[in-house]
Amino acid sequence: MSPDHAAISSNGLGKRFGRQQVVVDLDLDVPRGSCYGFIGPNGSGKTTTIRMLLGLVRPDAGSCAVLGEEMPAAGGRVLPRVGALVEGPAFHPYLSGLTNLLRLDAADGTSDPATARSRAGAALERVGLIAAANKRYRAYSLGMRQRLGIAAALLQPRDLLVLDEPTNGLDPQGTREVRHLVAELAAEGTTIFLSSHLLSEVEQLCDHVGVMREGRMVAQGPLAELHGLRTRRFRLRTADTAVAFQVLAGLGVGDAVEGADGIVGGLGELEPDRIVRALVDAGVGVRAFGPLAASLEDAFVELTGEGFDVSA
Amino acid sequence: MSAPEASVAVRQRRGSFGRLFVSELQLVFGRRRNQVGLVVLLGLVTMLGVALKVSQLRHPGARGGDIISAVAGNGIFLGFAGLTIEIALFLPLAVSVLAGDAIAGEANLGTLRYLLTSPVSRVRLLAVKACALGVGSLVGALVVALGGVLVGTALFGAGPLITLSGSRIGIGDGLLRLLLAVLYVTVGLAALGMIGLFVSTLTEQPIAATVATAMVSTLLWILDAVPQLDWLHPWLLVDRWSAFIDLLRDPIFTDRMVTGLWVDLAYGVVFFGAAWLRFRNKNITS
Numbered sequence: 001m002s003p004d005h006a007a008i009s010s011n012g013l014g015k016r017f018g019r020q021q022v023v024v025d026l027d028l029d030v031p032r033g034s035c036y037g038f039i040g041p042n043g044s045g046k047t048t049t050i051r052m053l054l055g056l057v058r059p060d061a062g063s064c065a066v067l068g069e070e071m072p073a074a075g076g077r078v079l080p081r082v083g084a085l086v087e088g089p090a091f092h093p094y095l096s097g098l099t100n101l102l103r104l105d106a107a108d109g110t111s112d113p114a115t116a117r118s119r120a121g122a123a124l125e126r127v128g129l130i131a132a133a134n135k136r137y138r139a140y141s142l143g144m145r146q147r148l149g150i151a152a153a154l155l156q157p158r159d160l161l162v163l164d165e166p167t168n169g170l171d172p173q174g175t176r177e178v179r180h181l182v183a184e185l186a187a188e189g190t191t192i193f194l195s196s197h198l199l200s201e202v203e204q205l206c207d208h209v210g211v212m213r214e215g216r217m218v219a220q221g222p223l224a225e226l227h228g229l230r231t232r233r234f235r236l237r238t239a240d241t242a243v244a245f246q247v248l249a250g251l252g253v254g255d256a257v258e259g260a261d262g263i264v265g266g267l268g269e270l271e272p273d274r275i276v277r278a279l280v281d282a283g284v285g286v287r288a289f290g291p292l293a294a295s296l297e298d299a300f301v302e303l304t305g306e307g308f309d310v311s312a
Numbered sequence: 313m314s315a316p317e318a319s320v321a322v323r324q325r326r327g328s329f330g331r332l333f334v335s336e337l338q339l340v341f342g343r344r345r346n347q348v349g350l351v352v353l354l355g356l357v358t359m360l361g362v363a364l365k366v367s368q369l370r371h372p373g374a375r376g377g378d379i380i381s382a383v384a385g386n387g388i389f390l391g392f393a394g395l396t397i398e399i400a401l402f403l404p405l406a407v408s409v410l411a412g413d414a415i416a417g418e419a420n421l422g423t424l425r426y427l428l429t430s431p432v433s434r435v436r437l438l439a440v441k442a443c444a445l446g447v448g449s450l451v452g453a454l455v456v457a458l459g460g461v462l463v464g465t466a467l468f469g470a471g472p473l474i475t476l477s478g479s480r481i482g483i484g485d486g487l488l489r490l491l492l493a494v495l496y497v498t499v500g501l502a503a504l505g506m507i508g509l510f511v512s513t514l515t516e517q518p519i520a521a522t523v524a525t526a527m528v529s530t531l532l533w534i535l536d537a538v539p540q541l542d543w544l545h546p547w548l549l550v551d552r553w554s555a556f557i558d559l560l561r562d563p564i565f566t567d568r569m570v571t572g573l574w575v576d577l578a579y580g581v582v583f584f585g586a587a588w589l590r591f592r593n594k595n596i597t598s
Binding site: 055057075079080086087091092094103104106111113152 | 427
């Protein structure tokens with residue numbers, strides 16, 4: 001296997017449940033070593049995609065490969081190298097956190113029974129759950145359950161971590177800790193496939209993103225490129241609004257509007273410096289001029305055409 | 313190649329059947345509900361013993377010719393009597409509870425997706441669940457039989473047994489025959505367990521799977537009791553379940569039990585196969 005293989009790739013991947021086409025013609029490309037943010041509104045097919053990648057759901061169109069091998073056929077070889085948190089944690093309520101981890105470890109045919117306890121202990125340590133290791137799972141709070149789910153993904157050294165909403169249910173401190181952990185794992189060279197509805201989380205952690213909408217990938221690539229997809233805008237503060245509008249119109253900025261916080265318009269192909277020079281040359285007193293930082297959320301809404309409403 | 317990858321590459325593929333099987337048994341027998349179930353099975357045979365003791369005190373000397381009446385003369389017979397009484401409803405119900413939980417229980421909790429991505433192959437998981445059902449059947453039958461012997465001995469004393477053929481066998485011989493009866497009952501219950509395992513792959517609701525399996529066993533008993541359907545009886549799973557009583561004949565009469573084992577085996581293989589066909593490509597959306 002060559003190292004330049006993608007960690008996850010798919011080709012025309014599709015899945016239909018009854019009449020509902022949940023995933024359509026999906027081409028995923030997750031570079032090895034990247035931290036890939038998988039975002040999209042609820043019901044856009046993210047979880048079904050993850051389930052197909054992990055061999056839980058059979059695709060009915062296209063194909064997907066994880067760590068360079070075809071899934072689900074190569075599941076027995078590939079999955080020991082993949083840690084996964086899918087749609088929230090799930091454990092036996094009347095077993096302790098540690099016993100639950102040992103059960104999952106026992107299911108993995110490649111794991112070494114001699115080191116099971118020490119590995120489970122290390123995983124619990126890493127997510128800050130060692131003190132509650134022998135408590136029954138049913139006594140765990142939502143945040144502790146989430147941490148146990150992450151601990152299960154860390155039972156073995158992994159090449160790929162698939163994390164579906166890893167900070168769900170965590171308090172702000174827990175969220176920080178988990179994000180720190182994810183960043184740490186990414187720095188160690190583990191490829192991270194992070195599905196999230198928290199755009200700030202993706203923006204903070206990821207270097208690549210894929211945006212889903214109604215089962216289709218609407219944008220995919222390095223995070224910086226996605227930012228670039230959004231129309232660049234500027235904001236101008238001045239007292240001479242009338243002259244300023246004339247100058248802007250002369251430069252070809254047609255969509256400038258005056259808001260409470262000054263004049264906002266699209267830059268188009270213009271360089272910001274040119275606008276400022278033209279304004280000053282025309283005698284407009286410029287109090288402030290600057291590009292408007294496009295947040296990922298703006299780009300997201302522009303791409304998906306919706307906020308976080310559930311897709312029908 | 314990154315650092316973690318190298319460490320994974322040296323990991324050899326080991327069999328996981330044994331470890332997962334042990335984990336499965338701990339799960340099944342560690343569960344409070346299942347422990348209570350065993351106590352209930354034991355309580356029923358105890359009740360039977362006490363009821364027989366009371367009736368013996370009220371009507372001394374009254375004696376029928378069947379296995380239940382024989383308990384009054386020898387406590388060891390309570391082991392056989394317990395199996396006879398509980399084979400119709402309570403033991404199948406216990407197996408239905410375990411079988412309903414097998415796949416549907418994991419699906420309902422969501423633990424199925426984590427087991428399968430651990431990963432364990434689907435056929436191996438089914439095999440582990442099937443073997444655990446076999447052990448569960450054995451433990452259920454053992455508790456009834458041994459509990460019956462202990463309770464019966466305490467209430468009525470123990471001694472050499474009079475067989476149904478009228479001959480006399482020693483206590484050791486009698487207990488050995490009881491153990492054979494337990495094994496025979498276990499095979500039948502395990503076959504029902506395979507029906508339950510199949511049903512368990514059809515749903516995410518363990519209760520539904522349990523109820524359906526218990527209904528199947530009850531329906532089979534009812535069909536088996538309708539004389540007009542006697543042509544169907546040899547094909548019913550439960551038809552020869554009570555044939556272990558032939559172990560109390562001298563010499564042991566094996567014809568019915570051998571046929572019974574073949575029927576059990578056929579049901580077991582067919583329904584394990586059906587469970588595998590269903591589970592093999594199932595979309596796990598729980």
